[in-house]
Amino acid sequence: MDNPVTEDFSPQINYEKSIQKHRLIYKITPVRVFCEAVNWLMFSLFIFISLQPLLFGRTASTGVVILIILFNTWMLSNAILNYSLVKIPGKTIDENKTVIRFAINEFLTVKDFKVDNEIMMRSFKPNGRPFWGKIVTILFDGTEMYLNITTTGKTDNPTMIHGLRNYIRAKRIARYYRKHYFSN
Numbered sequence: 001m002d003n004p005v006t007e008d009f010s011p012q013i014n015y016e017k018s019i020q021k022h023r024l025i026y027k028i029t030p031v032r033v034f035c036e037a038v039n040w041l042m043f044s045l046f047i048f049i050s051l052q053p054l055l056f057g058r059t060a061s062t063g064v065v066i067l068i069i070l071f072n073t074w075m076l077s078n079a080i081l082n083y084s085l086v087k088i089p090g091k092t093i094d095e096n097k098t099v100i101r102f103a104i105n106e107f108l109t110v111k112d113f114k115v116d117n118e119i120m121m122r123s124f125k126p127n128g129r130p131f132w133g134k135i136v137t138i139l140f141d142g143t144e145m146y147l148n149i150t151t152t153g154k155t156d157n158p159t160m161i162h163g164l165r166n167y168i169r170a171k172r173i174a175r176y177y178r179k180h181y182f183s184n
Helices: 014-019 030-050 062-081 093-105 163-179
Strands: 086-088 120-125 133-141 144-152
Touching: 014 133, 030 062, 062 163, 086 163, 093 120, 093 133, 093 144, 144 163
Parallel strands: none
Antiparallel strands: 086 144, 120 133, 133 144
């Protein structure tokens, strides 16, 4: 089942594949393909530029090599974690929907969820300072929840440089939820 809401909310999610793979899987549209291609092109360009001292026979100092390794590790972790879903155990859907809002608002300011139904909650915070926006997505599967936080750029499409930060934030929200609201 794809995103059941017909609101203009980009990008739309393929719910079933996302739950299966524990990653946000977006519906394939020409705009989505173009945006992903541009993201990966920029990602590849950053990696290539960072490897310049090593690729063209220059002897790089140890400090430069360490910086290159750190930068590339950071970029790869962003690419891997950008669409990852953090699994959160819950109780009932209604209780989960109520309580997860409190847990999220401890870490982010989320005023409303534009999509709010039995399988999904999504909040979209438009571009802010200087031009980053946020999409908070929660998928519900039985008693479990899957959380993703995505930062968007000027075109309201996901960026490739905030994946690690957003993943850590989602893990903190999950830990806070388990500690304060979920007891066995």
